[in-house]
Amino acid sequence: MSVPAATFAPVPYDLVIVGGGVNGIGIARDAAGRGLGVLVLEGRDLAAATSSASSKLIHGGLRYLEHSEFRLVRESLKEREVLWTAAPHIVHPLRFVLPVRPGMRPAWVLRTGLFLYDHIGGREHLPPTRTLRRGRAAAFAPLRDSIRTAFEYSDCAVDDARLVVLNAIDAHEHGAAIAVGWRLTGARRAARNWNIDVESSGGERRTVQARGLINAAGPWVTSVLASAGVPRHRALRLVKGSHLVLPRLYTGRHAYTLQAQDGRVIFAVPYGDSYTLLGTTEIPYAADAAQASVSDTEVDYLCRGVGEYLREPIEPKKVVWAYAGVRPLYDDGSVDASTVTRDYVFDIDAPPDAAPILSVFGGKLTTYRRLAEHALAKLLPRMHIETRPWTRGAVLPGGDFPNRDIEAFTARQRVRYDFLPPSTIRRMCRAYGTRIERIIGAARSVADLGDELAPGLFAAELAYLRREEWARCADDVLWRRSKLGLQFDASVVETINRWFAGGV
Ligand SMILES: Cc1cc2nc3c(=O)[nH]c(=O)nc-3n(C[C@H](O)[C@H](O)[C@H](O)COP(=O)(O)OP(=O)(O)OC[C@H]3O[C@@H](n4cnc5c(N)ncnc54)[C@H](O)[C@@H]3O)c2cc1C
Known part of the structure; x- marks a missing residue:
């Protein structure tokens, strides 16, 4: 079932946005709040794809410091408190315990990274890093005896799909039309507008017009470019990540950041009141993102990786839910899937006197609000529209307590x-x-x-x-x-x- 076609306006929209994930909806909210006429097309459901399959963290990404992603980490760290303030019902501060383990990154490397983490991102209310020693901290209780020291630092957890829905509500309250169950099937430039063919999940077809098109289709960003007949200048790298949910593995409201043998990190995060979330893997992916699923090898990898830290082994049969998502990353040419940049880039096609299209490659949940500001700062001047950013400091629906x-x-x-x-x-x-x-x-x-x-x-x-x-x-x-x-x-x-x- 799709929303009724009455949602569509007979006159051209300023912007039609393809994709009801966090990036498309975030841009819609920002643009609608600036007074633009906006239509979002989402072929399935809000947050149906990558935006409901994340690790559910609003985080700087400690590991990305190792890859010198200072711009991204700084922007992400700054967004933690902005998003916590905007949506304190769905964003919650969390303490992460990072055990020091022989044979892994030495304590001084971790401490240096955490010093940067604490200081480059405008942290005001989240508590700083501290060192924990066995004997004095409850966080060691589930950990093996060989682990004697750990660092505890701050990040936040988020309900990812609800972050998308709350942004959609706000976009709608600012006048955006949100067409759920409607997908773009083709687009053509005609004079200064786009003519965009849309089809509902029930088979109904329409054509809508827009002065500008935003392609935030996540893993399908290049298919939308192809449907619009636009050459692409950026390459996309799909990387699958899987998560497991198990009955609570430990007591306490803290999370663990665990270094795996291959140098990656695995998070163990409290999930609801009764579960623990483990993730993630990073596997190169080439098939349809809608079909991504969790393999037995990934289940083993996560259970074994976390089991190396815990007193009790983790049995795969205890997994109550597993989900896979596909990161639509900008391909920066990295050899290893886990080192491909998590930063976002835009591909803009805007010939003179023709309606522009901006496509989003990459990004994180954490940076969606800044991504929206940057996207509009790039696109709107080409459409001769002058507006100002407004979302920093604005509360999302329900967060006003x-x-x-x-x-x-x-x-x-x-x-x-x-x-x-x-x-x-x-x-x-x-x-x-x-x-x-x-x-x-x-x-x-x-x-x-x-x-x-x-x-x-x-x-x-x-x-x-x-x-x-x-x-x-x-x-x-x-x-x-x-x-x-x-x-x-x-x-x-x-x-x-x-x-x-x-x-x-
Ligand atoms: C395993 C994993 C863990 C992650 N963990 C974190 C984390 O903890 N913190 C963090 O900050 N980030 C995290 N991320 C990254 C974050 O989830 C993504 O960057 C973000 O969700 C991407 O959102 P998006 O809107 O670009 O894409 P999507 O959420 O995939 O949205 C794209 C939407 O476009 C729609 N669509 C596609 N084609 C069409 C069409 N033709 N017409 C209409 N609609 C169409 C799709 O149905 C989909 O809903 C993680 C990602 C993964 C995969």
Whole structure:
């Protein structure tokens, strides 16, 4: 099912943006807030591809310092606190424990890297690095006895798919049309506009016009260029990364950064209240990104890599969920997939007196907001449009509660909605922030929230997700707008799909 075609305006848009991942939606939000007429085309669902398959970190990327990516690391570090302030319901500071292990990078190298990490990125509120020694720190409890020292530093965790959805809501509230379930099938330059052919997942076809085209199709960026008949000047490198989710491997709210034998790092991060997320691998990839899946070799690599640090071995059979994503990286000619730059570059095709197209190569979740500013700074002058950036300091939908204090906000909602279980309130506060009001509103009992379709999931929430967040089926709800899919079985998928079809 796609959104109705009525979404499309009869007059040319200033910008049509292809791709409802973090980069396309981030650009849409920024452009719409500058007063431009914007249409986003997303062929599947918001965050359907790479933007829901990440390690879910807002981070500088300590490892990229080794590859002298100072610009990228600095920009990413600065964005941590900007994004935490913008969305304190879905971005949470996290302490990372980095064990020192014989045969790996020596302690002085790690300490130097962390000194830079603490100081090059405008850190104001996140606590600095400290050294931990066995005997005094609880973080050693799950680690093997041979590990005696570790460093603890700051980064942030994020709900990646919700970051995309919140940006889409904001873009829409600033006037952008978000066409979910509509893909670009072709584009032609005509005088000063693009004529863009679009098709819905139901087979309906339209042509829309735009003064400028932005191609943020992630792993499909070169296919969109081909569909628009535009030569490409940049090369794309697809690198698959896989993650595993297991029942919680250790207690405590900290994460671990673990050096693997091959020099890469593997993260172990608390996931929800009951799970640990392990990732990632980096494998060159050439097939369709929509088909990427986790191989047994990757499961072994991650379980073994993390198992080298933990007292208890990790058994692959304990994995409750595994997912793979494909990084659409700008190919800088690196031999090794893990050293290809994570920075973003733009490919701009703008012949004189013709409508321009800007394509996005590379990038990280962490830098999406700056990427949007940079993309518009490059493109709009070519369209003779003058605007100013505005998103730094602007709060994302639901993030407008005091002092970024999600715990205090949650405690207030528990009192207000005392008829709901605390775990449901906690989940909803961390998904919707102050927009929880739009779901529960003036309800005084669970009966006011409609049918309970699964434990803690009421019809009122599904209605909100359909009405205000473009959800159209169970997967949209269970795997992107929430991660409730981890808790529910196939019967719930059926129930929710029936609800969307109007049958419940
Ligand atoms: C394993 C892994 C771990 C990562 N971890 C992190 C991390 O912890 N922190 C971080 O900052 N970054 C991380 N990243 C990077 C980050 O996830 C990506 O840079 C980012 O999500 C890319 O977003 P995007 O919008 O460019 O692409 P995507 O999210 O892939 O979006 C592109 C969208 O375009 C749509 N599309 C394609 N063709 C068409 C068409 N013709 N018409 C309409 N729509 C179309 C697709 O359906 C898709 O939804 C990670 C990436 C991977 C793979």
